[in-house]
Amino acid sequence: xxxxxxxxxxxxxxxxxxxxxxxLLATRESALGPPxxxxxxxxxxxxxxxxxxxxxxxxxxxLVTLAxxxxxxxxxVRYDDGWHAAERHGEATSRWTxxxxxxxxxxxxxxxxxxxxxxxxxxxxxxxPQVVTLSAGxxxxxxxxxxxxxxRVLDVPLGTGVLGDGxxxxxxxxxxxxxxxANVIEGSRDTRELGIQVYGVRIELPD
Numbered sequence: 001x002x003x004x005x006x007x008x009x010x011x012x013x014x015x016x017x018x019x020x021x022x023x024l025l026a027t028r029e030s031a032l033g034p035p036x037x038x039x040x041x042x043x044x045x046x047x048x049x050x051x052x053x054x055x056x057x058x059x060x061x062x063l064v065t066l067a068x069x070x071x072x073x074x075x076x077v078r079y080d081d082g083w084h085a086a087e088r089h090g091e092a093t094s095r096w097t098x099x100x101x102x103x104x105x106x107x108x109x110x111x112x113x114x115x116x117x118x119x120x121x122x123x124x125x126x127x128x129p130q131v132v133t134l135s136a137g138x139x140x141x142x143x144x145x146x147x148x149x150x151x152r153v154l155d156v157p158l159g160t161g162v163l164g165d166g167x168x169x170x171x172x173x174x175x176x177x178x179x180x181x182a183n184v185i186e187g188s189r190d191t192r193e194l195g196i197q198v199y200g201v202r203i204e205l206p207d
Contacts, residue, residue: 076105076106077103077104077105077200077201077202078103078104078105079095079101079103080101080102080103080104080170081101081102082097082098082099082100082101082102082173082195083095083096083097083098083101084096084097084098084192084194092199093199093200094119094197094198094199095197095198096192096194096195096196096197096198097173097175097194097195097196097198098178098192098193098194098195099174099175099178099193099195100172100173100174100175100195101172101173101195101198102170102171102172102173103170103171103173103201104168104169104170104171105163105168105169105171105201105203106167106168106169106203107163107164107165107166107167107168107169108158108163108203108205109160109161109163109165110160110205111157111158111159111160111206112158112203112204112205112206113155113156113157113158113203113204113206114134114141114155114156114157114158114171114201114202114203115153115154115155115156115200115201115202115203115204116134116142116153116154116155116156116198116201117151117152117153117198117199117200117201117202118132118146118151118152118153118154118196118197118198118199119150119151119152119196119197119199120146120147120148120149120150120152120196120197121149121197122147122148122149123149124179124184124185125177125179129145129146129147129148130145130146130175130176130177130196131143131144131145131146131175131176131177132144132145132146132173132174132175132196133172133173133174133175133176134156134171134172134173134174135171135172135174136162136163136164136169136170136171136172137164137170139162141156141158141162141171142154142156146175146196151199158203171201173195173196173198174195175195175196178193178194178195179193179194180192180193180194181194
């Protein structure tokens with residue numbers, strides 16, 4: 001009889017602990033039939049059904065495809081130094097830099113694209129827009145004028161090895177000028193020193 005793990009076993013999250021392990025084991029045994037008789041030697045041939053397990057991996061207690069795990073891991077970002085507190089805008093969240101700020105990302109170790117999701121405020125700096133620079137170590141990834149107004153996404157190509165050879169990489173976000181809302185926006189009482197408003201940073205691998 002063909003050995004095959006039922007599809008539903010991959011939909012159920014596999015957590016840690018004896019209860020979760022028992023659940024997966026019971027599901028597997030129900031599909032594979034009764035255990036062999038003690039002393040009996042059984043060497044069933046591998047089938048396509050057995051190979052399916054190699055296409056899945058654990059991610060925080062959930063069984064996901066390898067492709068999804070790769071994507072979820074790359075989406076992990078840690079905001080380090082130079083940030084103001086997170087702000088909510090409906091379903092979105094943003095953070096203002098204090099001028100220069102750093103964040104840590106997972107190093108893809110291969111060619112990828114960094115998506116920098118930000119918001120520029122028109123008119124704050126007059127005719128000369130603020131210049132934003134993204135860097136990793138002593139390497140400049142992108143330097144651009146944050147002109148115009150509204151939320152935008154900048155796509156920055158990352159060559160293999162650009163972020164170094166470590167498991168993680170630190171990206172620095174710098175601006176040539178900061179501003180205090182209370183000094184330039186009528187009616188504002190916000191006295192924070194602000195750099196650039198960042199909605200998120202994400203690394204994406206090519207298809």
